[in-house]
Amino acid sequence: MKIIVPMAGRGSRLRPHTLTVPKPLIPIAGKPIVQRLVEDIAAVLKQEVEEVAFIIKDDFGREIEEVLVSIAGDLGAKGTIYYQDKPLGTGHAIMCAADSLSGPCVIAYADTLFKADFTLDESADSVIWVKQVENPEAYGVVELNDRREIAGLVEKPAVFISDLAVIGIYYFKDAGVLKAELQRVLDENIINGGEYQINDGIKGMMEKGMKFVPGKVDEWMDCGNKQVTVETNTRMLGFLHEEGKSMISDTVDLENSEIIPPCYIGENVVLKNATVGPYVSLGDGCFVENTVIKNSLVQTRAILKNADLDNAMIGNHAKFDGSFTSVSIGDYCVLE
Incomplete structure (x- = not known):
C-alpha cells in the first residue's frame, strides 16, 4: 500500500502562520498536521505501508523535506518527495507523483484530519470517504445509485444531490488506472475551474464501469483557517x-x-x-x-x-x- 499526499499549497487562509511554515507542518496537539494524517491512515489501513509520497513546492526547503521523509521512515515506509512547480489543480498535483502511481494506494490531502472506518470493500475499484454535512451546496458531494454506489461527483450543487461531502481521502485498488485517466485529462487539456481536477480522472474511471463506493467518516476536522484550526486542535486534544x-x-x-x-x-x-x-x-x-x-x-x-x-x-x-x-x-x- 502507498500513501500519496498532495501538499504543495502554502495555505493562504491560515496566514500569517503559513508565511514561514507550510500549512501541513502546523502542529495540532503537538504534532504536524501531515504527520497526524499519515499516521492515522497507516493505523486504520491494517496493511503495510511501503511508500509515502509527498507532493510539495520546490521552495519548501531541505529541512522540511527531511522532516517528511522521517515521517514516512517512522512508519517503516520509503519517503519520496515530488514537486509541483505550478498550482494547476488536484489532478496535476497527483500526476507530479506519477512514478509512484501503481498498485493499491490512498490519496489524502494534507489539510484535514479524520476519524474513520477504513475497512476496504474488496469488490470496489475505489473508495471515496465522505461526511454527512448540513450545507452540501458548499462542498463537492457524491451522487449515489440505488445500490449505494457512487454514480457521480458534483461540485457545490445548486440543487440537492446528496448531503455526503467529499473530504479529500481516496483509495484506489490500482493507482495505475487513475494515472492513465489523469494523463488523458492532461493530454486533452480538460480543465474545470481553471485547473486539472482529480474528479475528471475519476469520472473517466466511472465511465469505464469501475465500482466506486463511499467510505464512512465519523469525524472530519478541517485546518483551513485560524478559527477551524484552533477548533481542530481542541477536538484532537479531546480525542x-x-x-x-x-x-x-x-x-x-x-x-x-x-x-x-x-x-x-x-x-x-x-x-x-x-x-x-x-x-x-x-x-x-x-x-x-x-x-x-x-x-x-x-x-x-x-x-x-x-x-x-x-x-x-x-x-x-x-x-x-x-x-x-x-x-x-x-x-x-x-x-x-
Missing part, C-alpha cells in the same frame, strides 16, 4: 485525552500554576502564575507568566505575559504581552 494519551511533558517547570486538562504541553515549558487549559497546546520551550489561556494553539518558544487568551493561535518565537483575547500572531511577531 487523545479520551484515549488516555499522555500529553504533558515531564520537563514542565510549574510555579504557582495550574494545568486544566486536556492540554498538550511540550518539552521545557515554563509556567509562572499561570492557568493553562482546558484545550491548550503549548509547544516546546514556551514561557507563560501571569497568564490565563484556554482553547488555544501556541507553537514553540513563544513568550506570553500578562494575558487572558481564549481562541488564540500564536506562532513560533512570538512574544505577546497585552489585553487582547482572541489573537492570531505569526512566527517571530511581537505584540506588547
